[in-house]
Amino acid sequence: MSIKRRDFLKIVGYGIAGSIISLGGGFIVGRGSEILAMIDKQGEKKGVKWAMAIDTRAFKSEEDFEAVIKACHQAHNVPNIPDKNREVKWIWVDTFERAFPTAETEFISEEVKRRKFLLLCNHCDNPPCVRVCPVQATFKREDGIVMQDMHRCIGCKFCMAACPYGSRNYNFYPPREYLASMNPEFPTRTLGVVEKCIFCYHRLDEGKMPYCVEASQGKMFFGNLNDPESEVRKVISENIVIVRKPELSTKPKVFYII
Amino acid sequence: MYNTGKVIVGIIVFIIFFTIPFWLNLGKVKALPKPELPKDETKCVEDTDYMRAYHMQLLHEWRTRKIRKMQVYYMNHEGKLYIMSLQRTCMKCHTSKEKFCDRCHQVVVTHPDCWRCHIAPEEVKK
Numbered sequence: 001m002s003i004k005r006r007d008f009l010k011i012v013g014y015g016i017a018g019s020i021i022s023l024g025g026g027f028i029v030g031r032g033s034e035i036l037a038m039i040d041k042q043g044e045k046k047g048v049k050w051a052m053a054i055d056t057r058a059f060k061s062e063e064d065f066e067a068v069i070k071a072c073h074q075a076h077n078v079p080n081i082p083d084k085n086r087e088v089k090w091i092w093v094d095t096f097e098r099a100f101p102t103a104e105t106e107f108i109s110e111e112v113k114r115r116k117f118l119l120l121c122n123h124c125d126n127p128p129c130v131r132v133c134p135v136q137a138t139f140k141r142e143d144g145i146v147m148q149d150m151h152r153c154i155g156c157k158f159c160m161a162a163c164p165y166g167s168r169n170y171n172f173y174p175p176r177e178y179l180a181s182m183n184p185e186f187p188t189r190t191l192g193v194v195e196k197c198i199f200c201y202h203r204l205d206e207g208k209m210p211y212c213v214e215a216s217q218g219k220m221f222f223g224n225l226n227d228p229e230s231e232v233r234k235v236i237s238e239n240i241v242i243v244r245k246p247e248l249s250t251k252p253k254v255f256y257i258i
Numbered sequence: 259m260y261n262t263g264k265v266i267v268g269i270i271v272f273i274i275f276f277t278i279p280f281w282l283n284l285g286k287v288k289a290l291p292k293p294e295l296p297k298d299e300t301k302c303v304e305d306t307d308y309m310r311a312y313h314m315q316l317l318h319e320w321r322t323r324k325i326r327k328m329q330v331y332y333m334n335h336e337g338k339l340y341i342m343s344l345q346r347t348c349m350k351c352h353t354s355k356e357k358f359c360d361r362c363h364q365v366v367v368t369h370p371d372c373w374r375c376h377i378a379p380e381e382v383k384k
Contacts (some may be wrong), residue, residue: 077377140329149325150375184382185346191372205330206341 049144050199051125051253052210053235056115058219065093065118071215072197077188079178086172090197091212092119102247105147108205112258120212120218121146121167121197122244129159129168144225144253145199155192170195199242223252239241288354291365294357303347304334314370344372349379356380 003011013051059065072078072091081087097104123146128148129138136153138159160168174191182188186202189195200210208214213222223230230257241255259265261353275283283287302309323329331339342345352358355378363369 143328151321151325182377182382184377184379187345187375188377201328204341205328214279
């Protein structure tokens with residue numbers, strides 16, 4: 001049996017149409033699996049361990065500190081409470097003997113001891129606050145950030161007692177009443193929860209640097225501690241660095257270049 | 259039996275009296291909430307029926323994934339990506355809490371505590 005020319009052309013036509021459709025379909029499915037892979041992968045950042053280095057030599061004037069603190073506190077709606085015993089702070093400034101009480105006896109130059117130091121949550125590798133939290137409101141993420149889930153916090157203050165660095169503050173006052181302006185992109189907190197620096201997890205996850213690092217204009221360094229090529233690793237290896245209260249073996253991940 | 263007629267009439271009057279609210283509202287549904295929908299958008303994150311019934315579960319899932327599982331994006335059933343955030347995603351389209359969330363919640367008498375911390379679009383202090 002022979003095929004008519006007309007039928008042959010029809011079959012070829014169907015064939016071409018079919019392959020174009022399947023090509024398009026394949027393209028869409030291919031893209032879909034790409035997106036799915038991206039969604040699946042977003043949670044796992046294997047081998048990342050975030051750390052910060054602060055160049056204390058570069059922080060000279062009050063304004064240098066102000067700029068950094070303001071950037072953080074404004075972005076995260078941290079209230080400005082006048083009562084010094086019950087204030088709330090994520091990043092603040094203190095003297096050498098208060099920041100490094102056990103290093104005081106060591107042979108560090110007078111000039112260094114007169115400097116002011118920028119203090120914040122150390123995001124310890126071995127965080128005591130995480131161990132004491134009865135509701136797992138504070139926990140360590142895979143990338144080393146010590147996170148505080150405000151939704152779970154019951155305000156028991158155990159973590160404040162456990163933290164050797166005073167990085168945690170309880171909301172004794174309604175925080176909204178002490179805010180001059182609000183950043184609508186970030187929540188506030190409420191009466192009766194504990195809060196602290198969260199290493200700008202929301203910015204890191206979106207591929208940006210923390211607010212303080214950005215505002216410091218090169219005086220602070222941030223990066224992956226596990227990557228030998230990263231900026232923090234470089235500045236840590238090229239300079240003399242100290243951490244706060246190393247004898248407690250909490251393994252802080254905020255390094256001070258002196 | 260004494261006064262049968264009067265008693266039956268009494269019972270009927272009694273029943274009618276106590277069911278007046280029902281008769282007055284017959285055929286009218288008044289309590290249906292009318293949340294103000296976004297004008298320049300046509301689609302929610304998932305389809306409208308799903309959102310109506312399960313938005314609290316979606317929000318719960320978002321906050322768990324974002325805070326505890328280190329994820330940023332949510333993919334809906336059409337493959338569109340959204341940043342998982344109450345203030346930065348939901349409230350960018352639904353630009354009023356009072357005219358949207360509250361209108362429904364007042365009817366069903368539920369008081370989610372989210373807004374004690376999360377900033378509703380209308381209470382942004384400049």
